[in-house]
Amino acid sequence: MGNVITDGEIVVSGLTKHYKQVKAVDGLSFTIQPGRVTGFLGPNGAGKTTTLRMILNLVSPTAGTATIGGSRYADLAEPLHAVGAVLEASSAHKGRTGRNHLRVVCAAAGLPDSRADEALELVGLTPAAKRKFKGYSLGMRQRLGIAAAMLGDPRVLILDEPANGLDPEGIRWMRDLLQKLAGEGRTILVSSHLLSEMELLADDVVIIAAGRLVAQGTVAEVIGKAGTAGTVRVRTPHPDTLLGALDGIGSSHGDDGALLLTGVTAEQVGDAALRAGVAIHELVTERPDLERVFLDLTAGKEAIR
Template sequence: MGGPEPDEIVVDHLTKQYKRLRAVDDLSFRVRPGRVTGFLGPNGAGKTTTLRMLLGLVTPTSGTATFGSRRYHDLEEPIKRVGAVLEASSAHRGRTGRNHLRMICKATGLPDSRADEALALVGLTPAAKRKFKGYSLGMKQRLGIAAAMLGDPRVLILDEPANGLDPEGIRWMRDLLKALAGEGRTVLVSSHLLGEMQLLADDVVILAAGKLIQQGTVDDVLGSMNAAQVRVRTPQPAELTAALDKLNATVTAQADGALLITGADAAAVGHAAFTASVELHELIGERGDLEQVFLQLTAGKAGIR
């Protein structure tokens, strides 16, 4: 593997030990520019601890977390290199959204005009003069992203950015992050919304109990597991189940009377039915989804942290 690109996130043998608890355990992965990478794992998997080490908020026990080859604290003008939202935006309750962003601009040497540009980017221009105490959770999420984008950073790190957003807001978030990645930026997103991550992400990194479980493109990760399903309708479910037992396939009866089969593709199911003289009324191959693969990969590995 060659040297990292300047805007590439590089986590290399990263470990964080808290007394008897190892929150992150010898973790290594890369996040490439020009792509959205989903950072996934059960509660307590070590995702937030990893992001905090990447941003210099937590000191690693060992290993490194860098942008290219430089730690966050070593970046020149980090606000122009890295934008991050680790929780919903917080601000003085009596301050407007615009003034909140202008305060950040003043503290970091950015022109005030960036506040209005960032508000426009996240669709908050109509609420620019509204006080923060009147913002909904979804509006606070948008304001947090606006703050992260003030420096027009090349790297964006978001922890559960869809929290508090309605379906329209979630779609807006998806379109925004895809557009930012399309501009060549590096986008790392932690989320529990696996269906949304399947639509949003190009790549995924999956953790459990502080360890790397799987990484790669969404298509590769889906293809690496036996995630395909076959939906079947038959008047002879017992006979078909017996025939599929020989293939070590799993058959699950559905509420609508269909059988859902994993562990065998449509061709194998059809052949097994033909050999056993089982009549089929429906045979549909269905691609497995990210949630199914995630649950297979992390089964029994969730931690409590």
């Protein structure tokens, strides 16, 4: 008798996968909480897709475990109602319409046909419901894949590069949908290369490189713990006078001639300018973004051989 999950917490513990001489995933451990969107990030070859496939029992781990709501995916009584997953763009019979494709999935899962129309509405494909799959763009196929994953109204949604093929409007739609689903208490795990979008979308991030965990936490925590200090950007007609008032402060010049100061706050720069009688035309603290932190954390970490 399979298990039915009551919450969608995903727990990965010591997960390892070796392919001959290659360690695709090496002792990976992290937890994904319900009610939040978690971005799963890493360079190409970091082991992201292999990890997702092990969570879904599509690949057997060399060591370690992955559970959803305390159970292995393979042990779930009603997996379609527990977990929805899209690991690649949806595939379907080329001559079948989007609606009929979903109805076939419903029939196989014992779901009413009405769920197909509800899922199409959820992903904005109702106008294309009667179009044949062969005429779907890549972005439409991504939406159809999500519709199929949501047929069972799952507590957990696992997506690998879901924004692939989407235009800017589609990416914003995806963001709004996933945040809405997380707001309903679902667990949303999203692998993506779009770091600027992840900074907008995700509550939490898990960053891996060479099959190992390098950072986990809220987006703000990961950026804050990266050790990349903020830079104060200041524009003044008297830069030498200002630097003299800020004795010992590290400085450089931006491409547009602005001073870039480190080891000092914007307030300290403003106070020093006031004491020195220097006019300030621009004063702003530039914080590191997720992309910069990601590149710093993963630099030089090649796939394990």
